[in-house]
Amino acid sequence: MSRLHVPSIESSPAASLPLLDAVKKQLGVVPNLMKLVGNSPAALEGYLSLNGALGKASLGAKTGERIALAIAEFNGCDYCLSAHTYLATHVVKLDAAEITSNRKGFSGDAKADAAVRFAVSVAQARGHVSNDAINAVKAAGFKDAEIVEIVLHVALNTLTNYVNSVAQTEIDFPVVNAFAK
DSSP states (O other): OOSSOOOOSTTSOGGGHHHHHHHHHHHSSOOHHHHHHTTSHHHHHHHHHHHHHHHTSTTOHHHHHHHHHHHHHHHTOHHHHHHHHHHHHHTSOOOHHHHHHHHTTOOSSHHHHHHHHHHHHHHHTTTOOOHHHHHHHHHTTOOHHHHHHHHHHHHHHHHHHHHHHHHTOOOOSSOOOOSOO
16 A cells, blocks of 8 residues: 555645546556646646657657666665566567566667666766766767766656655566565
């Protein structure tokens, strides 16, 4: 059971209803995370806006999911691991070996590997990455705009990891547990 109230859609704040409806139209369901964040219409709008913007970014959905898996594992967030394993498998079509690699902080795809490794270094260093980390991600072909996108993926996923960890949000996806907490 969640430590914070996860309202039904019907009992959500009125200002959250159109946002939750848009989530339902996109995903077919409204995950508990969205209902939880919808307790604050401003927080839900901010989350969905950044998520939507990153969905149009040049990194692409597969790399975004790879980063989400790596950061959820790093932060030990079972809710996000469950959600992103589902999305990685069913939406962006990553195979099980790639998902496991991503959770361990790397990728079988050379360019994506640089992005995932950089994302984990951003999380580990809390943004204070070394010149070597920047040089490595640039050497893999990432431009400054894409490096900013990687950092924003780390921030967005850390945000949801923390919300779910604080709330202990009930997992409404097939459950995946972090390797080590």
